[in-house]
Amino acid sequence: MKKYQLGEFEEIVMLTVGVLYNEAYGVSIKKDIETRLSRNVSMGALHTALTRLEDKGYLKTFDGEATEERAGRPRKYYQITALGKRAMEYSRSTREELWRAIPKMALQVKIV
Amino acid sequence: MTPPRPPQLFLRFFRWYCKPRLRNHLEGDLMELYNERCAALGKRKANRKFIVDVLQMFRPGIIRPLYDHKPINPYGMYKSYFKIGWRNLAKNKGYSFINIGGLAMGLMVAMLIGLWIYDELSFDTYHENYNDIVQVMQHQTVDGTVITEPAIPWPLETEMRNTYGADFKYIVLATWINYHALSHGEEKITKLGIYTQPDFPEMISLHMIAGTRDGLRDANSVLVSASTARALFGTDDALNQSIRIDGRHDAKITGVYEDLPHNTTFRDFQFISTWDLYVTTEPWIKPSATNWGNNSFQLFAQLNPHTDINTVSKKIENVKAKNSKEEAVLHPRIFLHPMRDWRLHSEWKNGVHSGGRIQMVLLFGVIGVFVLLLACINFMNLSTARSEKRAKEVGIRMTMGSVRRQLVHQFLSESFLVVALAFIIALACTGAALPWFNALADKHIVITWLNPVFWLISVGFILVTSLLAGSYPSLYLSSFQPVKVLKGIFKSGPRASLPRKVLVVVQFTVSVALIIGTTLVYQQIQFTKSRPAGYTREGLLTIQMSGPEFFGKFDALRTALKQAGTIEEMAESSSPITDVWLNSNGFTWSGKDPGLAEDFGAIFITAEYGPTIGWKMKEGRNFSRDFPADSSAVIINEAAAKYMGVKDPIGMEVTWGSDRLHIIGIVKDMITESPYKPVRQTVYLMNYRWVNWMLLKLNPARSAHETLAETEAIFKKIIPATPFEYKFIDDTYAAKFDAEERIGKLASFFTVFAIFISCLGLFGLASFVAEQRTNEIGIRKVLGASVANLWQMLSLDFVALVVVACVLAIPVAYYFLQEWLLSFPYHTEMAWWVFAGSAGGAIALTLLTVSYQAIRAAMANPVKSLRSE
Numbered sequence: 001m002k003k004y005q006l007g008e009f010e011e012i013v014m015l016t017v018g019v020l021y022n023e024a025y026g027v028s029i030k031k032d033i034e035t036r037l038s039r040n041v042s043m044g045a046l047h048t049a050l051t052r053l054e055d056k057g058y059l060k061t062f063d064g065e066a067t068e069e070r071a072g073r074p075r076k077y078y079q080i081t082a083l084g085k086r087a088m089e090y091s092r093s094t095r096e097e098l099w100r101a102i103p104k105m106a107l108q109v110k111i112v
Numbered sequence: 113m114t115p116p117r118p119p120q121l122f123l124r125f126f127r128w129y130c131k132p133r134l135r136n137h138l139e140g141d142l143m144e145l146y147n148e149r150c151a152a153l154g155k156r157k158a159n160r161k162f163i164v165d166v167l168q169m170f171r172p173g174i175i176r177p178l179y180d181h182k183p184i185n186p187y188g189m190y191k192s193y194f195k196i197g198w199r200n201l202a203k204n205k206g207y208s209f210i211n212i213g214g215l216a217m218g219l220m221v222a223m224l225i226g227l228w229i230y231d232e233l234s235f236d237t238y239h240e241n242y243n244d245i246v247q248v249m250q251h252q253t254v255d256g257t258v259i260t261e262p263a264i265p266w267p268l269e270t271e272m273r274n275t276y277g278a279d280f281k282y283i284v285l286a287t288w289i290n291y292h293a294l295s296h297g298e299e300k301i302t303k304l305g306i307y308t309q310p311d312f313p314e315m316i317s318l319h320m321i322a323g324t325r326d327g328l329r330d331a332n333s334v335l336v337s338a339s340t341a342r343a344l345f346g347t348d349d350a351l352n353q354s355i356r357i358d359g360r361h362d363a364k365i366t367g368v369y370e371d372l373p374h375n376t377t378f379r380d381f382q383f384i385s386t387w388d389l390y391v392t393t394e395p396w397i398k399p400s401a402t403n404w405g406n407n408s409f410q411l412f413a414q415l416n417p418h419t420d421i422n423t424v425s426k427k428i429e430n431v432k433a434k435n436s437k438e439e440a441v442l443h444p445r446i447f448l449h450p451m452r453d454w455r456l457h458s459e460w461k462n463g464v465h466s467g468g469r470i471q472m473v474l475l476f477g478v479i480g481v482f483v484l485l486l487a488c489i490n491f492m493n494l495s496t497a498r499s500e501k502r503a504k505e506v507g508i509r510m511t512m513g514s515v516r517r518q519l520v521h522q523f524l525s526e527s528f529l530v531v532a533l534a535f536i537i538a539l540a541c542t543g544a545a546l547p548w549f550n551a552l553a554d555k556h557i558v559i560t561w562l563n564p565v566f567w568l569i570s571v572g573f574i575l576v577t578s579l580l581a582g583s584y585p586s587l588y589l590s591s592f593q594p595v596k597v598l599k600g601i602f603k604s605g606p607r608a609s610l611p612r613k614v615l616v617v618v619q620f621t622v623s624v625a626l627i628i629g630t631t632l633v634y635q636q637i638q639f640t641k642s643r644p645a646g647y648t649r650e651g652l653l654t655i656q657m658s659g660p661e662f663f664g665k666f667d668a669l670r671t672a673l674k675q676a677g678t679i680e681e682m683a684e685s686s687s688p689i690t691d692v693w694l695n696s697n698g699f700t701w702s703g704k705d706p707g708l709a710e711d712f713g714a715i716f717i718t719a720e721y722g723p724t725i726g727w728k729m730k731e732g733r734n735f736s737r738d739f740p741a742d743s744s745a746v747i748i749n750e751a752a753a754k755y756m757g758v759k760d761p762i763g764m765e766v767t768w769g770s771d772r773l774h775i776i777g778i779v780k781d782m783i784t785e786s787p788y789k790p791v792r793q794t795v796y797l798m799n800y801r802w803v804n805w806m807l808l809k810l811n812p813a814r815s816a817h818e819t820l821a822e823t824e825a826i827f828k829k830i831i832p833a834t835p836f837e838y839k840f841i842d843d844t845y846a847a848k849f850d851a852e853e854r855i856g857k858l859a860s861f862f863t864v865f866a867i868f869i870s871c872l873g874l875f876g877l878a879s880f881v882a883e884q885r886t887n888e889i890g891i892r893k894v895l896g897a898s899v900a901n902l903w904q905m906l907s908l909d910f911v912a913l914v915v916v917a918c919v920l921a922i923p924v925a926y927y928f929l930q931e932w933l934l935s936f937p938y939h940t941e942m943a944w945w946v947f948a949g950s951a952g953g954a955i956a957l958t959l960l961t962v963s964y965q966a967i968r969a970a971m972a973n974p975v976k977s978l979r980s981e
Contacts, residue, residue: 025137025141026137026140026141027145027148030145042169043138043165044165044169044170044171044174045168047134047169051134051173051174063137067144069148070140070141071140071143073136073137075140076136
């Protein structure tokens with residue numbers, strides 16, 4: 001079912017936007033993902049994902065203040081929309097369903 | 113401290129490629145990170161990371177599209193344009209009719225002219241060796257002027273073949289095209305034919321239906337055209353049949369070829385026989401083989417491929433002068449005239465190319481472009497005039513997000529729609545008018561419906577015309593400011609109507625110039641036609657003496673015809689009365705200027721010539737068979753008397769070669785050659801053997817039908833082997849005016865269209881102006897203006913424009929027509945009333961066109977127009 005499509009990176013971005021709540025803009029999201037998940041996030045990948053999520057209607061934006069360290073450019077803050085919330089929930093529930101469906105035996109493996 | 117700056121090149125690159133929507137905050141993010149890194153890691157590392165960031169952002173989601181407004185699918189928009197355009201046309205039916213009708217007419221004229229020009233330009237391209245075929249011609253200096261002619265002496269052929277043969281693939285000597293009697297059994301016909309050397313059919317790539325192109329190798333052979341074969345043999349096979357030419361020589365048909373198409377120089381002849389046969393039948397020409405002075409033949413050749421015509425021309429230039437001491441005094445210069453120039457570039461003035469028919473092609477091309485331009489101007493004028501009606505639409509479209517380019521496209525597509533409709537109508541009209549146009553222009557033009565080139569040109573034509581006609585309206589309409597338009601402030605002021613006025617002036621300048629031009633062409637033709645011919649043409653008919661059968665029967669025929677009372681008189685002469693075939697020099701007389709390289713037309717006639725044609729003696733007497741000494745007598749015309757410059761020429765002695773002749777009479781000038789030129793000095797000599805043409809003056813007391821039938825019966829008895837074929841001098845004389853009359857008719861046809869199109873446009877404009885000023889007219893009427901007042905008010909604007917057009921057109925027309933008239937030595941004078949009349953006519957026509965609308969608007973009930981607001 002392709003009702004709510006959310007890629008892995010997109011899901012991370014959505015979750016981070018949620019974590020940061022009202023402080024979610026490009027640089028803060030990047031830093032948060034980098035610190036929490038200790039993985040490198042390129043600006044290009046992040047902004048393509050953000051734009052795509054906005055186009056899908058999962059995120060909405062509002063303009064923030066322009067500061068000196070940003071050379072007078074405003075911040076663009078992201079927020080999760082209702083649709084975005086439902087997409088996240090859907091993605092989570094499908095995952096949990098899958099987790100539940102795995103027979104216990106299957107997970108009795110050890111890392112050798 | 114100034115904040116650190118990231119690498120500008122990459123920042124600029126980023127700004128260039130980034131979507132405008134994202135640019136601002138992305139740049140903010142980049143800068144924030146950069147500043148942080150600068151503080152933490154130092155400028156160099158920050159710079160490097162910045163560059164990596166910028167490059168990593170160069171990816172599909174962030175790069176902007178190439179154009180700001182990227183239409184996902186433009187067809188929908190175009191569909192809508194056409195739909196709106198169509199609805200607009202359907203809504204304003206009268207206006208659409210004027211617009212499309214005018215344009216269709218302009219297109220039709222342009223198409224006809226285009227087809228005509230194409231036909232002229234493709235003349236002779238039927239021949240496969242079109243690019244390599246040449247005619248050998250010569251310039252000679254006579255009396256100080258250089259005369260250029262295609263007639264060349266026979267030895268030139270031998271010399272070229274022997275000395276310069278390497279440059280030519282074929283060299284072919286040929287006679288002139290002449291009428292010859294052909295017979296097979298009882299079937300007798302007269303056809304134009306030519307005698308040539310055997311390579312001729314191969315050279316001009318005849319399309320053979322039967323036999324081969326190589327059929328002229330045997331002296332007694334002949335190739336006939338399909339139509340000749342049909343005339344002689346019907347449906348029977350003509351190949352290998354034997355026919356008799358001119359009643360004396362039998363020749364075997366060795367081939368039948370497809371008739372040459374109408375647009376070829378060689379279309380006239382219907383059979384080709386051999387040069388050798390010609391020499392056998394006309395023994396008098398045998399000595400010409402070595403006589404460089406007898407310019408009586410035609411010489412055609414085909415150059416070898418990759419041979420430059422100019423180089424070869426240079427090589428053979430002095431061939432004649434080198435080989436003949438006697439001829440060298442005339443400075444003969446031989447040159448090659450390529451086939452591609454035969455039709456259009458065949459006039460020389462004093463040895464220099466002076467154009468030819470190409471001028472006609474250019475003239476008509478210009479007229480065609482002008483007529484099309486007039487039609488386009490109509491379209492532009494009406495579209496811009498109606499722009500106020502569309503202004504609101506444009507305003508709304510602009511506020512809804514149309515950019516200028518889209519509006520330009522919209523109006524261009526509307527113009528394309530109109531032009532395409534007009535084109536379809538024009539195509540139908542052209543097809544219908546073509547037979548009639550062909551008759552008028554003496555052409556066999558057909559529209560090649562299946563020819564892709566034709567369609568390519570047609571589509572190009574539509575595109576060019578719609579661009580031409582639609583460019584101004586589309587640019588004008590799309591330049592409106594939506595705010596003004598929608599607020600209703602927009603009013604086309606005087607500035608907006610100025611281009612319209614200029615266009616009307618242009619239209620009428622062209623029209624008036626065309627009116628003046630055609631009037632003068634007609635005047636010139638009428639003037640020349642009314643020029644006294646110097647003899648009586650009524651009831652005069654001529655028969656070419658094609659064959660030995662005719663000779664020595666003059667007296668018998670004359671007595672028989674006179675006894676039967678069918679003719680009044682008959683005579684024979686060496687030239688048809690409408691031409692002079694022999695030009696000669698070698699005359700001397702006492703008192704002759706020794707420096708004069710004289711040149712006379714010479715005509716041999718029988719004694720009855722004068723009474724037959726009814727020439728008028730000025731002094732002296734006619735030839736008479738009662739005076740045996742008249743065989744050495746000569747009659748000169750007035751022009752000759754003037755040319756010789758002697759006071760009392762009667763009785764004077766003139767030496768011609770070894771003959772001593774005395775002048776017995778002076779005859780009044782007769783038009784024998786071009787009626788546009790002064791009459792040439794001509795001498796008439798009495799001779800009963802060197803004649804080629806019979807002249808019969810029918811008995812005017814009886815009906816021509818009766819006398820002709822009886823004449824034919826007697827003719828058949830005395831000259832049985834030749835068909836009785838005659839021509840009325842009236843017709844041949846009238847043919848002298850054919851070319852000019854044809855031009856006159858074509859030009860007047862185009863002029864009528866040009867004027868009509870202009871008037872149509874004016875009509876449309878006038879109706880628009882009247883509509884626009886309805887309220888004003890209503891108020892004026894209420895305040896007491898009369899219909900006459902209003903009519904004057906509405907018409908005067910247009911009349912003023914046409915007056916300006918007349919002022920512009922008259923000097924231009926005067927200049928060009930003066931030049932044209934001066935090209936005829938015998939020409940009419942330009943009368944002031946032609947100009948006045950044309951200008952007056954144009955103004956009257958304008959008034960007529962405008963008045964209908966003006967009076968209708970003036971007569972309308974003001975209550976109706978005023979209540980609407």
